[in-house]
Amino acid sequence: DIQMTQSRSSLSASVGDRVTITCRASQSISSYLNWYQQQPGRAPKLLIYGASSLQDGVPSRFSGSGSGTDFTLTISSLQPEDFATYYCQQSYSLPQTFGQGTKVEIK
Amino acid sequence: QVQLVESGGGLVKPGGSLRLSCAASGFTFSDSYMSWIRQVAGKGLEWVAHISGSGNSILYADSVKGRFTISRDNAKNSLYLQMKSLRAGDTAVYYCARSSRTFDYWGQGTLVTVSS
Numbered sequence: 001d002i003q004m005t006q007s008r009s010s011l012s013a014s015v016g017d018r019v020t021i022t023c024r025a026s027q028s029i030s031s032y033l034n035w036y037q038q039q040p041g042r043a044p045k046l047l048i049y050g051a052s053s054l055q056d057g058v059p060s061r062f063s064g065s066g067s068g069t070d071f072t073l074t075i076s077s078l079q080p081e082d083f084a085t086y087y088c089q090q091s092y093s094l095p096q097t098f099g100q101g102t103k104v105e106i107k
Numbered sequence: 108q109v110q111l112v113e114s115g116g117g118l119v120k121p122g123g124s125l126r127l128s129c130a131a132s133g134f135t136f137s138d139s140y141m142s143w144i145r146q147v148a149g150k151g152l153e154w155v156a157h158i159s160g161s162g163n164s165i166l167y168a169d170s171v172k173g174r175f176t177i178s179r180d181n182a183k184n185s186l187y188l189q190m191k192s193l194r195a196g197d198t199a200v201y202y203c204a205r206s207s208r209t210f211d212y213w214g215q216g217t218l219v220t221v222s223s
């Protein structure tokens with residue numbers, strides 16, 4: 001199975017900050033990398049697919065980049081509703097696997 | 108709009124069984140792969156199983172293989188997860204999700220608690 005590693009389990013930031021979350025795959029997954037946001041008590045929500053494509057309805061302050069093994073989710077200007085946990089997920093091979101999550105907390 | 112609604116969760120003793128259901132609407136269910144994904148409280152996400160639109164292609168995570176059975180009824184737009192020989196480690200919120208290269212729509216989840 002492909003292992004997905006998010007280097008930080010949590011980070012603290014303020015409203016308006018630029019936030020970067022990283023994810024590394026244990027082998028190359030091309031651009032088959034998706035990002036999800038999960039707010040407390042809610043189901044995860046797809047934000048980014050194919051490493052850099054924004055899902056319909058997701059604000060443009062979210063962006064994704066990377067290919068191969070290293071990927072980044074960037075929030076250009078953190079908003080109050082963005083305080084949540086973010087998961088990466090590879091869809092290159094089965095079983096599809098998730099990173100352990102990065103919680104974005106209020107500083 | 109797309110809606111996925113899980114039901115069937117609850118408290119069950121170790122070794123017991125439970126059947127989860129997921130009612131789908133707002134998309135062509137029979138054309139869609141569907142998955143079950145679980146999340147232990149305060150922990151990450153674990154894909155459990157998926158099934159193709161026709162039901163002919165099924166895959167399970169190693170952690171549930173031989174104990175869980177995924178199925179679907181396209182006439183009822185419903186997805187199921189039959190869980191047997193349940194263990195404490197199966198305690199989690201179980202989500203159904205439409206799946207392909209992404210999990211683009213999720214239900215609200217149903218809590219399964221395995222405890223004596």
